[in-house]
Amino acid sequence: MSCWDTIADYALRSQGIGERLLPRTDFTLCQQFTLIGSGMIWNIYFGVLALVSGFMLATGVAVAKAHHQFWVRKPAEWFIFVFRGSPLFIQFFFAYFLFQSLKAGYPFFGAFTAAWLGALLVLFLNTAAYSAEIFYGALMSVPKGDVEAADAYGMSGWPRFRRVIWPTMLRLAWPAYTNEAIFLFHATTLVFFSGFPASQQRGDALYYASYFADKTFNPFIPYPILAFYFILLTLTVIGLFGMVNKRLNQHLPKERRAKIRLRVNLIR
Amino acid sequence: MFEYCADPASLAGFKWLSCYLTTGKHMGLYWAVGTVLLLLAITAPAALLFGFGGAAAARSHFRPLSWFGKGYIAIVRGVPDIAFFLFFVIALDQGFEWIRHQIKCPDWDQPIRQGNDFIVCAAAKLPLSSSPQVYHEIYGFFLAVLTFALVFGAFAANVLYGAMRAVPHAQIETAEAYGMSHRQAFWRIMVPQMWVYALPGLSNLWMVLIKATPLLFLLGVEDIVYWARELGGMKTPQFTDYPHADWRVWYFLALLVFYLAFTHVSEIVLARISRRLSHGQATLAGEKQRKGPRGRGKAAA
Structure with missing residues (x-):
């Protein structure tokens, strides 16, 4: 069986299209690459939709x-505290069992x-x-001056937020937000x-990578393949967010532009 | 645990709950909380040690060593950490067994990797298949700790590397002017000063470490996630004296609250340490403390 056949069989396996049985014996490199790549569809799906929403x-x-x-501020503070203060892993478990028990009634x-x-x-709530x-x-x-300038132009409320505060906020937050996007994908x-x-x-x-690691008892092939895909994904995210960053900073003189630097943040 | 628990049929309400929460299996859950705390207590210093080694290696003038340090720091980014956890546990286990195999069974002639199997001689097995269950559990926990320390060591290395570079260069130059060698300047001048700069990063890392502890479950250790799933599942009178429906959602709610409380307390303690450390420092935080109530009053208004 050539590699093209494998790709035809398994490229969309994670969506349930193609060959139903996963490979069981004689695992080839091509199979591992194709299946783990096919699993990336889910990672991108979760990441992109959660980010946008x-x-x-x-x-x-x-x-x-x-x-x-007070009553506007407190719920927001609690929302942030609950989702940032507890492990994402536990949040997933809790949500799953919550929905499971709700399903019985509704x-x-x-x-x-x-x-x-x-x-x-x-993921949406967490991010x-x-x-x-x-x-x-x-x-x-x-900067206070920006808001005062907006006031001086007679802007207030929505137009002031939409045209002055919000773009500046985005521009300042963008480097950190890029990191957030990367770690959301992870x-x-x-x-x-x-x-x-x-x-x-x-x-x-990761599901397919650990499947292969369990079957072959050899972690040295599937996990590096997974790492390869994720590094590719990370570079893509950095590239795309870098373009947005450029646009957000385009009105500034060159030396004042914010640079995106990857910072450590890892597991939630 | 209590005497009145002997006859479950007679129990009701609060009494029932007190018996239910002190069954042998629940004691397992409470022990698991201890496991998590033990993991944190061992991993945090171990990771700091690994991190210090990594950061020192990355700063080394000896090229291969500095490449090794930088590679160690760089490789853990870019890739989901959970993949590292799953990877390291198998890889470390196989690595240890392989080394023991080389030492203990030199005249073994079959290949170690046979198709889908990893086969070492019986004497090289870790732990020996004849040893009691406790050793298997301890070995599993040890592997988990080592994995955590390796992964978090890389992040700590990154933080410490940055902190070492944040120490003003004039300090090192002064040390050199006093005739200190490179090594002396490192140990006597840089290391004592870098902690203030490292603290924000390290406290962030501590919070992240707390939130990573549920991943123990994936490493095969019977931790709180394991017990919450076990205990919360459907119980029927057929199998236990304390039957109940599917309560996993409540168990995980309890875990959620546990972690929230834990991170919140850590936050308060870390804020206090940071205040103590920045006392008298020539940084913004130190300056704010010096100016005292006036600055605070302004913030409140």
Whole structure:
């Protein structure tokens, strides 16, 4: 069986398309590359959707945390505290069993016990909390002069936020937010190792990598392949976010532009 | 545990709960909390040691050593850490067994990797297949600690490397002017001064380490996640004296609260340490303390 056949059989295996049985004996390098790559579809799916949706909630939560009214500020603070103060791993487990017990009473929650929706919801809330903290920090360091200038132009409320505060906040938060995005992608590997089951062996990249490591009892091939894919993904994220960063900073003189630096943050 | 628990049929309400929460298996759960704390207590200094070694290696003037240090720091980024955990546990286990195999069974002629199997001679097995269960558990825990220390050591190395570079260069130059050798300047001048700069990064790392402890579950140690799944699962009168429905959601809620409390307390303690350390330092935080209540009053207004 040539490598092209393997790719045809397994490239979309993680979505349930193609050969149903996973390879069981005589594992080839090509099979490992194809299947782990196929699992990356899930990692990208979780990462991209959680980032896009989390971004919007994070902006809202950050603004709420900076609000002067007690009853607006407190829920935002608690939301951030709960999701940043507890391990993502436990959050996944808790959410899974919560949806499971809700399912008994309300069939509506049935979909949430599947990874594609339930885990996505957890990741969405989690990244929203982490990003909100970053955005809050940036919001607090928006230069006073910018806001005063906006006031002088007669802007207030929504136009002032939309045209002055928000772009500056984004610009200041962007380097940290890039890190958050990278580690969110890394966090997506936890999904199928917590409560959420992989139905019909449709798992993510780490799921297949550990499948191969278990079957061959040789961790030195599948995990480096996984590492290769993730380094590729990380570089892509840095490239894309770098482009946005350039656009956000384009009005500034060169030496004042914020550079993206990778910072350590790892597991949630 | 209590005497009135002898007859489960007679129990109700709070009494029932007190019996239920003190069953032998629940004691296992409480022990597991101890396991987590023990892991943290061992891993934190071990990781700091690894990190210090890595940072010192990265700064070394001897090229291969500095490449090794920088590679160690760099390789753990870019890749999900959970992959490292899964990888290291198997790799370390096989590495130890391979070394013992080379020493203990030199006249073994079969290949170690036979197809999908990893086969070493019986004397090289770790722990020996004849040793009691306790040793297997201890060995598993030891592997977990080593894995945690290796992964977090890389992150600590990164923090310490940055901290070493943050120590003002004039300090080192002064040391050299006093005739200190490179090594003396490192140990006597740089190392004592770098902790202030390292503290924010290290406290962040500590929080991350706390939040990484549930991953013990993936390394095959019977930790709190394991027990929460075991104990919370459906219990029927057929198998236990204390039947209940699926309670895993409550057990995981308890874990969530446990971790929240733990991180919150750590946050408070770390803030206190940081305040103590920056006392009298020529940094922004130290300056703020010096100016005292006026600065604080301004912040409150």
